[in-house]
Amino acid sequence: MKYIFITGPARSGQTTIVNKLNTHDNIHVFDEVPPCLPWDWDNHKRTDEFLDQIDNILKNHGDVQGKEIAGMAGLYYLKAIPNLIKKYKEIDFHILKRSLSDVLNGYMKKVNNGEDRHDIITLSQNFLVLKILLRGIGK
Amino acid sequence: MPHYDKIEGLDDWDNYREAIKKYYNEYHDLAKEYENEYNNVKIWDSEYLIENNNYLNLIK
Numbered sequence: 001m002k003y004i005f006i007t008g009p010a011r012s013g014q015t016t017i018v019n020k021l022n023t024h025d026n027i028h029v030f031d032e033v034p035p036c037l038p039w040d041w042d043n044h045k046r047t048d049e050f051l052d053q054i055d056n057i058l059k060n061h062g063d064v065q066g067k068e069i070a071g072m073a074g075l076y077y078l079k080a081i082p083n084l085i086k087k088y089k090e091i092d093f094h095i096l097k098r099s100l101s102d103v104l105n106g107y108m109k110k111v112n113n114g115e116d117r118h119d120i121i122t123l124s125q126n127f128l129v130l131k132i133l134l135r136g137i138g139k
Numbered sequence: 140m141p142h143y144d145k146i147e148g149l150d151d152w153d154n155y156r157e158a159i160k161k162y163y164n165e166y167h168d169l170a171k172e173y174e175n176e177y178n179n180v181k182i183w184d185s186e187y188l189i190e191n192n193n194y195l196n197l198i199k
Contacts, residue, residue, distance in 0.1 A: 004197060009166045013185035020194045027198065039141050069198055078166060081173050081180060093177070094197050095170045096185040100163050107159055 003058060003088050004029065004071035007078050008096030011106030017096070018073045028063045029071035041079035051083060141165065 006029065008014055018031045035050045044050075054072065057064075064070040077084070081093055098106075143158045173180045188194045 006197070008170075008185065009163050013189055017185065017188055017194050017197070020189075021197065024198075075166075078169060078173075081177070085177055085179065091179060092197075093173070093180040095174070095180065095182045096188070097167060097170070097182050098185045100160065102186075103163055104156060104159055107155070 001059075001064075001067070001090070002069045003091045004069060004094060005077050005081075005084065005091065006071060006073035006094045006096065007075060008098070009103060010075050011103045011110075012075075012096040012098045014073050014075070014096055021071070026068040027071070028067050028069075029073050030057060030061075030063070031073045033057065033072070033074075036074070037076040037080055039076070039079065041083075047083065050080075051087060054084075055087070 006014055006017065015031055018029045021027050021029050035053045037050055038044050038046075041047065058070050058072070077093075078095070084091060084093075141162060143161055145154050146157060149157065167182075170180075170182055174182050183196070188196065
């Protein structure tokens with residue numbers, strides 16, 4: 001089994017690419033499934049627990065049985081790259097990059113579509129980027 | 140995800156844009172660092188991957 005991880009800031013085309021990959025019978029890539037890894041990954045107490053959860057999904061989940069390539073996609077895998085490289089021999093990381101202006105436009109469209117309008121209030125009160133980022137990718 | 144302080148003097152929309160810019164730059168700075176350090180890390184232009192069947196490069 002070969003493993004691939006796809007990551008990149010939200011609004012970078014991740015879901016589109018995952019959907020294309022998953023049209024192939026021998027591939028399954030999970031798109032934004034838990035555990036959502038913390039940004040302060042380096043100092044987090046649950047690092048080993050998160051790695052075990054990822055390992056369990058990649059090896060035991062029904063969707064990857066019989067596949068040649070299993071993968072995970074999520075904006076939060078970036079900081080886990082050193083740990084995951086140590087854990088798996090056959091692994092590739094693909095980091096998606098879209099222009100900053102396109103990413104910004106993507107966010108603005110989401111916020112402007114009405115259902116996300118309240119996020120600007122959240123931003124004003126807490127300035128917590130996580131909530132906005134996760135909403136930005138429709139999760 | 141990172142937390143960013145609100146910049147006084149900017150309205151919410153501009154603060155939102157500034158936060159996204161900071162996050163984007165921080166993200167890609169680290170991504171570049173990892174790409175330089177590890178052979179099995181690669182940064183892709185996502186628009187390129189979406190065109191035609193270029194996404195197949197991810198599984199070569």
